[in-house]
Amino acid sequence: MKNGGSLRDRVVKHFFNISGDFDEYKRQETNRIGTNVMLLCLPALLIPSIIAGVWATKSPENALLGLIFFNIIFVGIIICPYLMTASRRAHLTDNEVDIRNLPAARKNILKRVLGSSLYGFVFFYLMQVILNSIFDNTSFVGGLTSLRNIKTAVLTGILLGITMGITN
Structure with a gap:
């Protein structure tokens, strides 16, 4: 090209x-x-x-x-x-990756892993709140402050980050 x-x-x-x-x-x-x-x-x-x-x-x-x-x-x-x-x-x-560029490549992968974790956390957190408010008729603001939703989203973000780290 x-x-x-x-x-x-x-x-x-x-x-x-x-x-x-x-x-x-x-x-x-x-x-x-x-x-x-x-x-x-x-x-x-x-x-x-x-x-x-x-x-x-x-x-x-x-x-x-x-x-x-x-x-x-x-x-x-x-x-x-x-x-x-x-x-x-x-x-x-x-x-x-050349052996001289290995530390920079690892740093790049770490950035991708952290970005994927953050993306997974935000996406699944908002999706869970929206779905709960639609199907369970819960309050949207109550869903945003729910500790259960936050814990689930954090776990999902960590799992997505680990998966992305393995595949990269």
Whole structure:
């Protein structure tokens, strides 16, 4: 890839966390992975939408919530892990580290682990508060100050950070 490259190349390179040049092999692999993801998403867009349309005749609110949660779970449990494993198998995310750069690489991984932990804490904390307020009819402010929600979110953030540390 030349100095700037096209916007598409920069976005794809950032999305797949590709280091180094974006050569023809990496371009073909990202296109293959993207095609597979698109083929996974086609039935996941059509079938749940039809089910939600039929379900909406009896309970529109529940149908909408069901469709939203299906999409979130589908992306989080099927698409994202597939993207990570396919990128790793294609060696798109391989980073060669020289022995002299090892302390800087460890520091970079520690930053990513801490960032992932913080992200996991905030995301799961807010998601838990929102879901509790929707489904359990609890107070939103009461959920924000709940010690149980905070403990669960801290544990989730720690587990996500450890997982990210292992995979990096």
